[in-house]
Amino acid sequence: MNYNAELVSLNELVPFPNHPYKVDINEDLRNLQHSIEERGIDEPLIVRRVNDKLQIISGHRRFLASKLANLQNIPVRIVDLDDDQAAIMLVDSNLHRRNVLHSELAFAYKMKFDALKHQGKVKDDLTMCPVGTKYNTDSAEHIARQEGTSRRQIYRYIHLTNLNKELLEYLDQGIISFNPAVELSYLKDDEQELLLDAIKDINATPSLSQAQYLKYLSKNGEINEDIVYEVLEEQKANQKEKLKIDLESLSKFFPRGTTPKEMTEWIHYLLEENDFEKDFIKDGIDLKI
Template sequence: MAKKNLNDRCPLQDECERKCEYKFRELECDYYANNGVGEDRTIPDQEERRDEAERKAYEEQYEADLAGVEDDDEPTAQPAKGVITYISVKELHPHPDNPRKDVGDVTELAESIKVNGVLQNLTVVPNMVTGEISGDTWQRGYKVIIGHRRLAAAKLAGLETLPCVVVNMSEREQLSTMLTENMQRSDLTVYEQAQGFQMMLDMGDTVEDIAEKSGFSATTVRRRVKLLELDKDKFKKSEERGVTLFEYMELDKLKSPERKNEMLDYIGTENFKYKLKQAIDAEATAERKAKWVELLSAFATQVESRTGYRTVKSDYVSSKIEMERPDDADTVEYFFCIEKWGYIALMVKDEPTAATPEEEAKRREEQMKQERKDAAAKALSEATARAYELRADFVATVSAAAIKKRLADVVALWAYAEYRDDTNWLTEEEIMQATGVGPFAEDDEDGEDDAAFTLQAVTDAIGKTPEKALLRMIYARLGDGKSEGYFRSYWNSYTMKHEENEKLDRIYALLVKLGYEMSDDEKALQDGTHELFNEEAE
């Protein structure tokens, strides 16, 4: 669904995940104010305002410093609450409940502080401690509410005092303030944000309260909190790979917590999309298998092996879930077996035959080899279709900028395929998908196409990204599809044979240039090393 209230001035619009209500006054937005750093992440007129505000703050701070100088023989007064006061770094302590457990690398900030000083005060509260034996309460320095990175950088820079504002807050107010301030920073990890949101919920805030305080949507808050259901150690390792919230959201396509945690090993790698599709398929297969078991168990007994049984009916887990109850099911004992690649066999006990034991063993062996080959062929077809879906998804979502950089390669592959007569005619549906025009109306009585499909309609549809429409049109002409793969079945072999596919090689080569990352399974299908090619020895 398209995002509402887009701000085309702000380079951070796509990553902030929030509606924008600050157009032409972006500096008032906490997300821009905290993260608008760098050549491609700033708005010129807002940065002029920022510079002016910082200069003014620096001048006011300097004047406050002069006014606060005291004679050495006078006792140091207790810092006034609500007023900027310089406090010794030794008396400032990180808050134990700060949701941001790691302040990160503060080297660059420390260098800036050495040159410019600290331009923004810290917010602190008195650190009250209670003696375990006496029970007396007294103050031991201050706890930082806002400014943990500045404190760490100031220590690294060698500063002895820092500008602080001392405030009175209840423990709940302290935690709420730290959470709200930290939630608006882009360098807070997704897991830390999730923990912060959960802490706010534990304090009694509603999802809507958190959304209002943090600036995130209620949906984003719920999604982040849901991430806490995942394995903590695996999640933190995945964060080191720079995983985005969108990728974590992809895990919602799975129902099983176990499978979600398995995917954390792949998320952030080139294998994630393929493994996710595989896991989704496996989950669907498991659900179908359970329905098959329920259906067959009504008149047959499940067994682990087909040895000693004769198959009377067969099917696959992926097929339509239906099998008629045999007419003689009340008098004949039936059994069923579901094998590794989803092959289903409805069986009866084997009867003695006139064949010798050697002949019967050979017949059974050949039958099982053929069935396993059929199952491997089905599994290869599913893997091939899965790989195609990844390629098609990439073509549908690749950026116009990436296509522009490789436009010559795109057109060259098209020209080569046309010259070799290795292209397909486009259907009306493919044209509609590629251009975004349509759908077509039914032909009128004169057999003319829908009058709405005009040159101007196509021009309007492709809009500002004709490169994307061009790639989609060419990709459709190249004829990629669910059956485009690297295997072939031979009648005189019980193994699935790898087969070269130059056309698909060329498609992959182009997509990789555009930024596509092939999974290990796709590479194994391409070079013939996939386990499915050697499932059964000849």
């Protein structure tokens, strides 16, 4: 692999097709732009030749920041990689970034999973030299070992790529949590559209148990618009109003050593045995117990 940097025109560079990482013009990118304007590019982009263009493998943010900074030429390192090797290097070169979105991880893991599966060998990410013997284990297991997570978690992320674009955006924005989103990724496309319409209509998102129930209904072909609304309109456990009583203020009414559970049982017993409702109504308070 050739690591000698050279200057090339920005016009020669093209993005890697369908790469999983978002490159937005935000505050971070503007800061990178200003840094490049002041000091230039510290780390050359890594590219490979594809026909008459140089395809970016690592450095999409630096590329856009350089365009915004009106640079004409940019330092690059041209490497000789096939499609699978390039995909693996692209994914690995960005996983270290801070605040990688769930959707980015999902498509990055899938890209690397597909490349490893097609490649059939483990490759060292720096030298691209074969390591060990023929790669016979699960690609997800290999990625999991590298990422310090579980094989199951890698598969969960990969399955998120089945979510439609808007539901993925809800996940990235924190509107839908990760675990419910994984369950929802098992819904068919039209079912996801029904769910999305309902979420927008009633401003409610499914909990994990609701998402699991929708997955179960989908598997059995029982989802329709009415059911989706019915599920979303159910009151979630964390939305139910709860009465909180200070334990210390109650303790003086019970023998020493009485547990909170025993206190609760005694309170229920006393309320059931005494006609408190009549007393409240007599005092002008309409309280149903």
